[in-house]
Amino acid sequence: EGFIVWERTPQQNLTELYRVIHTYKGLFAQKDFMTTLQGLHKVESRLSQWLQDETISNEILQTMLKKIDFELWLKKDTDILRDTLGDDFMDRKTTITIDDETYETLQNKILELIDAQPEECHELLELLEVIKGLKYKPIGEYFASLPKYVELLGERLEKSLNAMEIRDETNVSVGEVFRGFAKSLIHIIRNSVDHGIESPEERVEREKEEEGNIFFDIAETEDTVIVKISDDGRGIDKDKLKQKAVDGGFRTPQELEDEESVIELLFEDYLSTKEEINDLSGRGIGLASVRSELLKLGGSYKVISELGKGTRFEFVIPKKSLLRGI
Structure with a gap:
């Protein structure tokens, strides 16, 4: 629903949504998530028809999006992975996520310390590079x-x-x-x-x-x-x-x-x-x-x-x- 911008025309919203779905189709195909891929293909087909229909409104588009059970498609595909690879693989945590605000706060604190003691900041500079590596690869x-x-x-x-x-x-x-x-x-x-x-x-x-x-x-x-x-x-x-x-x-x-x-x-x-x-x-x-x-x-x-x-x-x-x- 977040793709609908009321200030845009229905055709503009349709075009933007169409592009997004087409890209995600490719990404899920890359992972062989076939249920999700087929579901997105059906949505894309509907949008393709609506792009030729000038009577489609933003309200109709929003109603259609509310009916899409994307989470169900994704669950079916992840259940296949779970059955194939086991619960341990699916539940294993190997990634730490850091949000933008926390990242900026951490980086700014280190920069303040560097400014406070510029002559003795070699280790802080190394730490700053490590912090940057959390966000940039x-x-x-x-x-x-x-x-x-x-x-x-x-x-x-x-x-x-x-x-x-x-x-x-x-x-x-x-x-x-x-x-x-x-x-x-x-x-x-x-x-x-x-x-x-x-x-x-x-x-x-x-x-x-x-x-x-x-x-x-x-x-x-x-x-x-x-x-x-x-x-x-x-x-x-x-x-x-x-x-x-x-x-x-x-x-x-x-x-x-x-x-x-x-x-x-x-x-x-x-x-x-x-x-x-x-x-x-x-x-x-x-x-x-x-x-x-x-x-x-x-x-x-x-x-x-x-x-x-x-x-x-x-x-x-x-x-x-x-x-x-x-």
Whole structure:
């Protein structure tokens, strides 16, 4: 219910909620929480219909949200984990949570002590770094679960894939400000496996190795962090994408005369070249979420694709956006 903002129109609320649910679908698919995934898919289908209905009001949307038993879906999935792994695993506590207010208080107290005795504060400085480590972690850790997700997704879609490795060449730690963007990249990964990587038979016909590859690289410059996700799949069919946009009324042919404007369609809400909609993809919403989260960080992007060769997404984020508050 917290997603409903009364000052916004129903269509604006629907679009925002649609993006959120689509992202969480990907996250629960990553953990193989199938009951929750299927439930969210049904909600997404309802929202998809309502997006075409101008009679839908915020009150109707709120009533629908109240009827969603998300906790029941989640319980069914966690019960499966409990039955599989045992009660001890589910009840084991390995994480200590510290809220923002407590964190700020603790950090400020240490800073006051450092100011009071600047000549003898070596241990306090070390302690301050430890405290910062409670809130900030190496950027690569935000993507630690993706290689396993790629493996599971490949099996589900019957794609042969080499293991994906997270190649992190940075020395950057970031906090919660990065989490939204990091979560959104699951849409890029899913598209790479589902749309990009061909079936083993198709790859052999194209004289490629049967196993496809997805690469995930993180690098840095003095002022930026660069995240690159690439694959050696079929590439983006720009002509098909352009035709889909024109047929769907998203753009006119005159608006799509240059390649950059066609590539920009990838980040358009509700535009997809996939004919079949399932609980993984096909609605054309995921990459719009990526762009939305990236722009919150003041970032930029580019997409490089060659038909039959593969696609590379590059995201550039200013460090000052990631490190604010440190």
